[in-house]
Amino acid sequence: MQLDEARRRFIEGWGTLGSAWGVSRTMAQVHALLLISVGALSTEDIMEQLQISRGNVNMNVRALMDWGIVRKELRPGERREYFSAEKDIHKVATLILQERRKRELEPILRVLGEISQVETSPAATPEETVAFTQMIASIQNFAGFANRAASTLIKADENWFVSTFMKLMRPN
Amino acid sequence: MQLDEARRRFIEGWGTLGSAWGVSRTMAQVHALLLISVGALSTEDIMEQLQISRGNVNMNVRALMDWGIVRKELRPGERREYFSAEKDIHKVATLILQERRKRELEPILRVLGEISQVETSPAATPEETVAFTQMIASIQNFAGFANRAASTLIKADENWFVSTFMKLMRPN
DNA sequence: TTGAACTTTCAATAAAAATTGAAAGAATAT
DNA sequence: ATATTCTTTCAATTTTTATTGAAAGTTCAA
Numbered sequence: 584m585q586l587d588e589a590r591r592r593f594i595e596g597w598g599t600l601g602s603a604w605g606v607s608r609t610m611a612q613v614h615a616l617l618l619i620s621v622g623a624l625s626t627e628d629i630m631e632q633l634q635i636s637r638g639n640v641n642m643n644v645r646a647l648m649d650w651g652i653v654r655k656e657l658r659p660g661e662r663r664e665y666f667s668a669e670k671d672i673h674k675v676a677t678l679i680l681q682e683r684r685k686r687e688l689e690p691i692l693r694v695l696g697e698i699s700q701v702e703t704s705p706a707a708t709p710e711e712t713v714a715f716t717q718m719i720a721s722i723q724n725f726a727g728f729a730n731r732a733a734s735t736l737i738k739a740d741e742n743w744f745v746s747t748f749m750k751l752m753r754p755n
Numbered sequence: 756m757q758l759d760e761a762r763r764r765f766i767e768g769w770g771t772l773g774s775a776w777g778v779s780r781t782m783a784q785v786h787a788l789l790l791i792s793v794g795a796l797s798t799e800d801i802m803e804q805l806q807i808s809r810g811n812v813n814m815n816v817r818a819l820m821d822w823g824i825v826r827k828e829l830r831p832g833e834r835r836e837y838f839s840a841e842k843d844i845h846k847v848a849t850l851i852l853q854e855r856r857k858r859e860l861e862p863i864l865r866v867l868g869e870i871s872q873v874e875t876s877p878a879a880t881p882e883e884t885v886a887f888t889q890m891i892a893s894i895q896n897f898a899g900f901a902n903r904a905a906s907t908l909i910k911a912d913e914n915w916f917v918s919t920f921m922k923l924m925r926p927n
Numbered sequence: 928t929t930g931a932a933c934t935t936t937c938a939a940t941a942a943a944a945a946t947t948g949a950a951a952g953a954a955t956a957t
Numbered sequence: 958a959t960a961t962t963c964t965t966t967c968a969a970t971t972t973t974t975a976t977t978g979a980a981a982g983t984t985c986a987a
Contacts, residue, residue, distance in 0.1 A: 586879040586887060589870040593891065596866035603859045605777040607945070621886045626964080636947045641965060662955070662963055670890065672897045687775045694768035698761040707758040714793045715758060718842070719765065725844045736904055779975070798934080808977045813935060834933055834984070 590619055594633070609635060610643040614652065614668060623656040623665035651678045677737050684733055688726060695723045762791055766805070781807060782815040786824065786840060795828040795837035823850045849909050856905055860898060867895045 594615040601611025612633055617624060624632075629640045644666050647653035652675050656665040669675050699719045703712055766787040773783025784805055789796060796804075801812045816838050819825035824847050828837040841847050871891045875884055 584870060584873050585876050586873050586884055589873040589891075590887065592866060592870050593887075596863055600859060600863050603777050603855075605775050609945075619887050619890050621882055637964085638948070638966075639946055642946090645965090662961095664964080672890075672893045676897065676901075687772060691768055691772050694764060698756060698764050701756050701758050701761040704757050710793055712758055715762065715765075715791050718791050718844075721844045725848065729848075732908055736908075781975075809934085810936080810978070811976055814976090817935090834931095836934080 593619060607643070609633070609639060610646055613640065613643045614647055617647075617653055617666060617668035618670065620667075623667035625663050625665050629666070650682050680733055680737060684730065688730060692723070692726055695719055695726070699723065765791060779815070781805070781811060782818055785812065785815045786819055789819075789825055789838060789840035790842065792839075795839035797835050797837050801838070822854050852905055852909060856902065860902060864895070864898055867891055867898065871895065 594612050597615035597618075598608040598612040601614075602608045613629060616629060616632055626637060626640050626644070629635075629644070630637055633640075644653060647666075647668075648655065652669045653666055654669070656667055658665060669678070699716065701712065701716060703709070766784050769787035769790075770780040770784040773786075774780045785801060788801060788804055798809060798812050798816070801807070801816070802809055805812075816825060819838075819840075820827065824841050825838055826841070828839050830837060841850070871888065873884065873888060875881070
């Protein structure tokens with residue numbers, strides 16, 4: 584397989600993966616392109632390679648910067664902005680995990696906290712109320728577990744990185 | 756807060772969580788409704804409570820059964836089908852994790868395997884080719900790690916969490 | 928075999944999400 | 958101050974995804 588085709592396939596596959604996990608296809612593709620590019624790319628480079636509009640590039644690149652996995656690179660004497668992705672996959676995974684924990688775990692925890700204080704009302708049978716509060720309690724509990732598991736993962740991830748780094752330094 | 760409002764809020768929150776993770780809002784809401792319902796519900800019950808059409812209920816309930824987190828319940832002497840959700844949140848999490856691993860990790864692994872055999876071509880600089888193959892290799896490596904981490908999580912979940920807390924808290 | 932009760936399918940429609948592109952904004956050189 | 962170059966915004970549009978509802982399919986009792 585030629586490099587060109589391999590790159591196209593990676594960008595497409597990464598986009599598909601992203602959309603399965605609630606990330607817009609194009610945002611994931613911009614990320615993929617930056618991941619496999621040697622230097623930093625300008626807005627126009629990205630527009631051309633992915634065949635998307637300027638506004639689209641701008642929005643997605645900014646979203647990726649919000650996630651902390653892409654950074655702006657300024658070159659002395661040039662006004663144009665260049666973008667490059669964090670290349671250390673371990674860092675990328677950690678940043679995404681932390682960001683999603685903040686964006687999606689916290690809101691549902693807030694909701695669960697609020698609705699766990701449900702009153703026993705005459706309109707509801709005790710059985711319904713008990714079933715509800717028990718379910719909420721076990722979800723809250725599980726969310727706590729997930730939270731701790733995520734922290735553990737991030738730590739385990741560091742070990743993974745070290746061993747990979749060692750392999751790179753001393754192949755086979 | 757009244758039970759009714761708490762239930763509505765849970766269903767809404769669960770739907771929002773789902774859509775952040777690439778699950779359709781309605782599918783997550785059907786799941787939420789079944790999670791907090793004492794008995795099994797019929798298609799019509801779900802239609803009424805979520806104000807959605809028959810076809811919509813049918814499609815989403817079948818999708819949830821594909822995930823293995825909802826099951827059909829047949830009552831002797833009745834033709835109508837009833838549906839109930841798996842109430843053990845740890846089992847739910849395990850089933851979802853396994854299913855997503857199968858649906859989303861495996862396809863990207865296949866793509867990575869294919870594109871990792873990229874040829875050195877005259878059109879590409881060696882630098883580009885090396886950068887590409889190294890990035891693919893580290894993603895493959897990370898995917899393997901994620902895979903093992905998921906297995907470990909599932910085991911940790913079964914052995915540690917369930918045995919201590921869930922046996923006491925499990926509804927039904 | 929027919930009809931009643933229910934489920935499934937799917938083309939049409941609606942809703943949501945992503946994308947465009949042109950205009951406005953910002954930064955800098957002349 | 959003005960022109961130049963680049964970035965950002967956002968209303969209009971396109972594309973994608975979800976939903977509906979009516980028709981077809983299924984099951985079973987009589």
